[in-house]
Every structure is written in structure tokens, then in C-alpha cells.
Amino acid sequence: MSDPSPLPPPTTTRPYQRQIILGSTSIYRAELLGRLRLPFLCERPEVDESPYPGEAPSAIARRLALAKAHAVAQRFPDAVVIGSDQVADLAGMPLGKPGTHERAVAQLQRMRGHTVVFHTAVAVVCVSSGFEEVDLAPVSVLFRDLDDADIQHYLQTEQPYDCAGSAKSEGLGIALLERIDSDDPTSLVGLPLIRTCRMLRAAGVRIL
Numbered sequence: 333m334s335d336p337s338p339l340p341p342p343t344t345t346r347p348y349q350r351q352i353i354l355g356s357t358s359i360y361r362a363e364l365l366g367r368l369r370l371p372f373l374c375e376r377p378e379v380d381e382s383p384y385p386g387e388a389p390s391a392i393a394r395r396l397a398l399a400k401a402h403a404v405a406q407r408f409p410d411a412v413v414i415g416s417d418q419v420a421d422l423a424g425m426p427l428g429k430p431g432t433h434e435r436a437v438a439q440l441q442r443m444r445g446h447t448v449v450f451h452t453a454v455a456v457v458c459v460s461s462g463f464e465e466v467d468l469a470p471v472s473v474l475f476r477d478l479d480d481a482d483i484q485h486y487l488q489t490e491q492p493y494d495c496a497g498s499a500k501s502e503g504l505g506i507a508l509l510e511r512i513d514s515d516d517p518t519s520l521v522g523l524p525l526i527r528t529c530r531m532l533r534a535a536g537v538r539i540l
Contacts, residue, residue: 349537350458351411355404360495360502361416364523368532368539377403377415381428389421390451390468397453398466409459412535416523420497421449429494436487436498440508445477448497452519456531463535469524471514473501478508 352372354365362374377400383392394417401415420427422443430436450473455466476482486508492500499505501512501520516524529539 350461350535351408352532352537353404353408353411353413355400355413355415358522360522364518364521364525365414365528367525368529370532370537370539372414375404375407377401379403381417383426387426388424389419389426389449390453390470392426393417393419393451393453394455394466394468397455398457398464401455401457401466405457405459412456412458412463412532412537414523414528414532415455415457416453418450418452418496418522421451422446427497429496430498431493433487433491433493436493437483439498440475440478440483440487441480443475443497444483445475447472447474449473450497450520452522452524454524454528454531456528456535458535461536465531465534467524467527467531469514469516469519469527471512471516471520473497473509473513473520474511475508476510482508 352370354362354372354374355377357374357376365372379399381396396417397415401413405413427439430439450471451468453468457464486504490500490504492498499508516526518525532539
């Protein structure tokens with residue numbers, strides 16, 4: 333009598349899942365989403381990010397996160413699309429990406445010694461299933477009372493001109509800060525992963 337055929341090795345293949353798309357070309361958001369070890373694509377959302385007159389910083393972030401997700405979801409209706417946006421808020425005044433050294437200097441000079449709220453919004457949309465959700469993950473950041481030499485040295489070293497608030501907290505920018513208060517620790521970098529995981533699960537994506 334021959335030996336029974338060996339059992340096949342256990343499989344870790346995931347059940348069918350919708351394609352996941354990050355509606356962003358931000359390397360920071362892509363790195364964060366990559367921590368979930370899910371396959372995903374990145375697509376540029378092509379959204380006008382200009383704020384409306386008198387629009388509050390938190391409202392800007394929520395509106396743009398949802399607009400980015402919708403812009404990409406219209407092109408990929410069967411995919412689960414993630415959109416995100418971040419707006420820095422200094423006493424109700426929105427601060428965007430500086431773009432230049434001079435603007436970054438001006439931003440950090442205004443923020444030193446003050447608390448800045450970074451409003452990071454995330455939206456998840458799937459057109460074909462009718463799923464849509466958006467949430468906000470604010471982070472309160474107290475900046476040290478920096479002198480001009482500190483500001484110049486930091487900016488010349490890290491050149492964070494593509495970051496809202498002119499600082500990379502995941503890099504040398506942490507040295508500018510006195511305190512961070514948040515319930516979603518990756519929010520300050522650009523994508524609140526706790527909220528993102530919750531929304532993906534609600535949209536039918538299996539993460540674990």
C-alpha cells in the first residue's frame with residue numbers, strides 16, 4: 333500500500349479584495365500606507381487645493397481629502413480609494429506648504445513658542461459599493477521658542493519645503509518641538525493610520 337499523498341502546505345493567500353489606490357503622489361503618505369503591507373497603487377488626484385474664502389483649516393482638510401478620493405475613484409470605480417490632506421492651523425489661520433526657503437523661515441518664525449494644530453483628514457471612497465467616509469485627526473504641536481539661527485540651520489539641513497508647517501517631525505524637525513498631542517500618531521506625518529485602518533475595514537478590506 334502506497335503512502336498517502338502529503339498534505340499541501342498551508343496557504344496565506346488572502347481572499348479576493350478590491351484594488352486599493354492611494355490618491356496621492358506624496359512619498360510620505362505612500363511610506364505610511366506601505367506599513368500595512370497591502371498592495372496598492374498611487375494615482376495623482378488632480379484637485380484644485382485652493383481654500384475657499386473664510387474656510388476654516390479643518391474644513392479645508394476634510395473637503396480636500398474627500399475631493400482627492402473622489403477624483404481618483406471616478407477613474408477607478410471598483411477600487412477602494414484613499415484621499416488625505418493636511419492643513420496647519422495657527423490661531424485659525426491656515427498654513428500650507430511653504431515651497432521656498434524664505435516662506436519656510438517666515439512660517440517657523442510665526443510658529444515659534446506657539447501651539448499649531450495640524451488637521452490631517454483621511455477619506456475612503458468606493459464608487460461601485462457606495463462606500464464613503466471621511467474623518468479628521470488633529471494633532472496639537474507646541475513649537476519651541478526657536479531663535480533665527482536654529483531656524484536657518486534646520487531649514488538648510490532638511491529643506492522641508494513640501495511639508496505643511498515647514499517641519500518634518502519624523503526627521504530632524506522633531507528638535508523644533510516641545511510637545512505633541514495626538515490620538516493617531518502617524519497623523520502628523522500625513523496619514524492617520526488608525527483611522528485609515530478603521531475605514532478600510534469598514535469598506536471591506538481585510539488588513540490582518
